[in-house]
Structures are given as structure tokens and as C-alpha cells.
Amino acid sequence: MTLVKRFAANAQALATHRAGTYTVPAVLVHARDGASDTVTAAWLDHLAQPLAVHTLDGDHYSVLHAERLDALASVVRESWNTGSDRTAPRRTGSTEKNTPEGKKA
Structure with a gap:
């Protein structure tokens, strides 16, 4: 498939998709x-559980560039290792604890 x-x-899928609520803890x-x-904030509106928000350098695509993969992998690895404990300190990027309504706690 060409780019x-x-x-x-992707544009067609986005135009027709209606998101529900994700009901398990998320990062x-x-x-x-x-x-x-x-x-x-719109994404946070679809999450029913409190979560951590990690801000990484780059844009939607460049966070996957080779020089930035370590930071992303660290967030994924740490989130996996802490399980449902979303209040654990984070090592990469900045972290904000949010409520299900998308408001900072």
C-alpha cells in the first residue's frame, strides 16, 4: 500500500470512527x-481510569525515530513493570496524574 x-x-477510518470508553488503567x-x-484532553475523556501522561520530545511520528525509541521504550517498560500503580515516579519526559474527567489531580 502506498503512503x-x-x-x-486512515482519514476514512478516522472520519467514521466513534470512540467509546476504555475502562482499564492506561498510560x-x-x-x-x-x-x-x-x-x-479529548483522549482523556475516553479513559475511565486514572492514568499517567508522559510527554516525550517529538511529534506523532518522530517519537518512533531510532534516536527517540529508548525514551518511548522506557515509558512502556516502566508502565508494564508497575502494572496498575500509576502513581510510581517516572524517569522520562514529564508526568502528570489525571482524573478520568481529564482534569489534573
């Missing part, structure tokens, strides 16, 4: 140069 076709398919990784605070 243009992939973006077109949100926010790209510093990516989504606005409004978009991040």
Missing part, C-alpha cells in the same frame, strides 16, 4: 510537538 493510500485509508504518551492540549 498516500495509507493516509487516505497516555503525549508527543510534545504533536497533539495540542485540547486533543490530549
